[in-house]
Amino acid sequence: MSEPMTVRARVQAPVKEVHHALTDAATMRLWLAEHAEVDLPDRYAFWGRHTPEGDAPHQRPLHVDDHTVRFSWLLDGVDTTVEFGLEEDSPETTIVSVSQTHFDFQEALSETTIRGVIQTYWCLMLANLAEHLEGRPLTPKADFTSSDLRAEVLIAASAEKVFDSLIDSESVTAWFGFPIEIEPRVGGRYAMGGLANNPDPAKIVELEPGRRLSVDWGGVGIGTWELAESGGKTRLTLVQSGFDRSPYAGWCGILSGLSELRRFHEVADWSPIWVS
Known part of the structure; x- marks a missing residue:
């Protein structure tokens, strides 16, 4: 074993x-x-x-x-x-x-x-x-009984700053805890592991600065991040759609990354909670 x-x-x-x-x-x-x-x-x-x-x-x-x-x-x-x-x-x-x-x-x-x-x-x-x-708000949990993959959180930062942290390769790599290389434009590549190591990267299909980002992951569907200002904070809604089967493994990974994204913006002297 x-x-x-x-x-x-x-x-x-x-x-x-x-x-x-x-x-x-x-x-x-x-x-x-x-x-x-x-x-x-x-x-x-x-x-x-x-x-x-x-x-x-x-x-x-x-x-x-x-x-x-x-x-x-x-x-x-x-x-x-x-x-x-x-x-x-x-x-x-x-x-x-x-x-x-x-x-x-x-x-x-x-x-x-x-x-x-x-x-x-x-x-x-x-x-x-x-x-x-x-004593922080919890990240939404996965619902293993539903194929509606949707989560919503408030982040104590401007929509502009949050959006930048979704499309800047260095920032995403930091809070997600895994090398990610992004070409921040419609049609651009979104490569887990980096462009040199990913022969079949995802593709950005929508990019509206400060408001919306959609990434086509192929068989596991399209991930969409929607941002809106809310009382000086950012309301971030994440939706995974268009998949052949509910991709719960990937969805749990995205949600755990969402937790670290909030900490990235909200915790002074932030460092990842993860230990090698």
């Missing part, structure tokens, strides 16, 4: 507070899932529309201590293992890692199993955990 998929983030809260957020059902219902029940050591479960295969709880606790929460999660008929690990970074900050077995990157690209979403799903959930612990 391949190594478990792992993502790590730095959150602004001490270990004890993070542990509570991971094991308190009422708190989990804020940042993680529509429904949650915890009665350790016998029960650790979450489900609902924001959870992959969330029609019913499919988790079972395996081990919990002051720095670890480990549980099994049945996904697409496979018993995977998930583990949260907590490491003190400072008295007021914690490195949170989450790993899960039975993840295959090619399955994520092809969407042949719901397990393909788990990497970007956990990126989004860790982003929301960080936001919850900092």
Whole structure:
């Protein structure tokens, strides 16, 4: 079996507070899932529309201590293992890692199993955990029961500044956390990994400075960013449309990036929450 998929983030809260957020059902219902029940050591479960295969709880606790929460999660008929690990970074900050077995990157690209979403799903959930612990508004969660892929957030910055951070290659690479090269014009290329490394880049099909950007990603549809001034802030609406099947893995990745985009504009001395 391949190594478990792992993502790590730095959150602004001490270990004890993070542990509570991971094991308190009422708190989990804020940042993680529509429904949650915890009665350790016998029960650790979450489900609902924001959870992959969330029609019913499919988790079972395996081990919990002051720095670890480990549980099994049945996904697409496979018993995977998930583990949260907590490491003190400072008295007021914690490195949170989450790993899960039975993840295959090619399955994520092809969407042949719901397990393909788990990497970007956990990126989004860790982003929301960080936001919850900092008292910031949460990023919209994915709805795995709907093919209407739409999210809306307020960003404390002008529409001009937000739009610039959507089309400037250096800025997008910074907040998205992955090299992206953009030709900012209608018909221009939008290349994940950079133009030299992407033989089939997406294409910009609409660009209205300060107001609208649409990118054609091919089989997974068209992503549209709409911006509007709202009380000195920017109301940003993101829509994914025109896809053959609901691209939940990519959608969760976009939403986790949306969280970092807000932080990029709103947090003084911003740095990414993600830890290599």
